Amino acid sequence: MSLPPPSIQTTAALPKAVRARGSYLWDASGKQYIDGSGGPAVYCLGHSNAEVNEAITGQLGRIAHGYRYNFTTDALEELTAIIAERAGGSLREMVFTSGGSEAVESCLKIALQHQTAIGQKSRRKFISRQRSWHGNTLGALSVSGFAERTEPFEGALIPGIKLHPVNAYRPLPGASAETLAAAAAAELEAAILQADAETICAFIFEPVVGAAGGCVPAPPGYAQLVREICTRHGVLMIADEVMCGAGRCGTWRALAHDGVQPDIMSIAKGLAGGYMPLGAAICTTEVWEPIRAAYGAFGTGHTFSGHTASCAAGVAVQNIMQREGLVARVAGNESRIRAGLADGLARIEAVGDIRGRGHFIAVELVSDRAARTPFPTERKLFMKIRQQGLENGLICYPVGGNVDGVSGDIVILAPPYNASDAELDEITDKTARTIAQVLRAEALA
Numbered sequence: 001m002s003l004p005p006p007s008i009q010t011t012a013a014l015p016k017a018v019r020a021r022g023s024y025l026w027d028a029s030g031k032q033y034i035d036g037s038g039g040p041a042v043y044c045l046g047h048s049n050a051e052v053n054e055a056i057t058g059q060l061g062r063i064a065h066g067y068r069y070n071f072t073t074d075a076l077e078e079l080t081a082i083i084a085e086r087a088g089g090s091l092r093e094m095v096f097t098s099g100g101s102e103a104v105e106s107c108l109k110i111a112l113q114h115q116t117a118i119g120q121k122s123r124r125k126f127i128s129r130q131r132s133w134h135g136n137t138l139g140a141l142s143v144s145g146f147a148e149r150t151e152p153f154e155g156a157l158i159p160g161i162k163l164h165p166v167n168a169y170r171p172l173p174g175a176s177a178e179t180l181a182a183a184a185a186a187e188l189e190a191a192i193l194q195a196d197a198e199t200i201c202a203f204i205f206e207p208v209v210g211a212a213g214g215c216v217p218a219p220p221g222y223a224q225l226v227r228e229i230c231t232r233h234g235v236l237m238i239a240d241e242v243m244c245g246a247g248r249c250g251t252w253r254a255l256a257h258d259g260v261q262p263d264i265m266s267i268a269k270g271l272a273g274g275y276m277p278l279g280a281a282i283c284t285t286e287v288w289e290p291i292r293a294a295y296g297a298f299g300t301g302h303t304f305s306g307h308t309a310s311c312a313a314g315v316a317v318q319n320i321m322q323r324e325g326l327v328a329r330v331a332g333n334e335s336r337i338r339a340g341l342a343d344g345l346a347r348i349e350a351v352g353d354i355r356g357r358g359h360f361i362a363v364e365l366v367s368d369r370a371a372r373t374p375f376p377t378e379r380k381l382f383m384k385i386r387q388q389g390l391e392n393g394l395i396c397y398p399v400g401g402n403v404d405g406v407s408g409d410i411v412i413l414a415p416p417y418n419a420s421d422a423e424l425d426e427i428t429d430k431t432a433r434t435i436a437q438v439l440r441a442e443a444l445a
């Protein structure tokens with residue numbers, strides 16, 4: 001008796017992708033899709049970029065993987081120099097990874113190793129925020145505030161402190177949009193003091209919250225206050241820029257917008273634009289030096305850290321981004337994307353908020369605009385929008401759970417940085433039409 005084919009572990013019946021170019025993909029039936037979200041905010045140069053593909057195949061022809069504990073390579077050295085230059089300031093030391101979760105995991109371990117190296121071994125706890133997503137490995141999951149994704153693993157996660165989310169559309173209890181930055185910073189400082197500062201290793205946050213909140217930028221002044229508080233209490237500041245970094249928000253480092261340098265940061269998705277798996281944990285020379293003195297090396301890394309072909313992809317993607325001025329283009333396009341969505345959704349009462357930065361913009365849907373009430377969770381509106389989008393030839397990134405970890409409906413757009421004006425308009429137009437269509441079908445518009 002022959003066995004059925006193994007499950008490919010998808011949650012729905014999905015089209016089969018067969019090819020892609022620029023901002024478009026095609027499935028096996030020949031149907032075309034425009035990539036409005038760069039998949040999960042990854043494909044910053046779109047698909048099948050010839051220069052990136054040639055850099056990878058050229059590298060594969062020479063050496064695919066010069067295991068970094070035996071060899072250095074040109075690709076590794078070039079990418080290291082590029083990242084140090086783009087990150088700026090003293091963010092000059094790094095560990096490469098295969099993706100975002102490993103990058104965050106490495107950030108957490110670098111923080112712990114640094115605290116140990118400076119004689120602060122009592123500092124073992126992490127503080128993070130609800131409505132944040134830091135990844136799927138156990139450490140990264142432990143600091144994540146995303147109930148739907150963490151619930152099956154409760155009891156096995158590393159204990160930590162979770163603060164309220166920082167979102168001007170849904171401010172902390174007792175705060176307004178105007179007082180939010182100060183209130184959220186005060187909450188952080190109170191938590192550090194309450195737990196005893198000597199036990200706190202680091203505070204980790206997303207400078208612009210991605211999937212868990214729906215493109216939520218930090219309110220003005222918040223990041224500076226966090227910087228001051230962390231410095232005051234010997235707590236390391238970790239910026240998770242896996243989703244919002246590498247140019248996605250119109251500055252290469254998302255936190256550069258706030259004029260703040262973290263001690264440690266992660267990047268991944270846009271670093272190699274999805275052409276190869278690649279991420280990095282980056283830290284300042286001040287964080288690195290005690291580690292170097294005590295241990296000589298970071299106590300984190302994997303077989304594929306600094307994989308040569310992945311680094312070659314990263315170098316090519318970053319060179320194109322620089323040469324074509326794409327980060328500035330992303331900053332300049334924000335108003336076009338916002339206006340496209342606002343125009344297309346002008347008559348939809350369920351649109352509560354349109355927010356974000358650069359090529360990272362989200363629409364939040366609510367059942368009552370004044371009260372900002374989410375739609376009932378069981379309606380799974382976001383899932384219906386994803387499905388309708390696919391039917392309409394649109395890839396967007398709808399997510400649920402932004403309100404309390406379970407309820408809420410968000411649609412994230414994260415187009416390629418080099419999408420043309422016409423493609424951006426097509427993306428916002430199709431997104432607005434898809435949202436309207438689903439709401440009408442549900443008798444909600």
Ligand SMILES: Cc1ncc(COP(=O)(O)O)c(C=O)c1O
Pocket residue numbers: 040099100101102104133134135136206210211240241242243244268
């Ligand atoms: C902010 C943030 N951190 C970490 C991760 C985990 O990255 P990966 O899925 O590449 O492991 C993600 C993934 O979406 C993310 O958005």
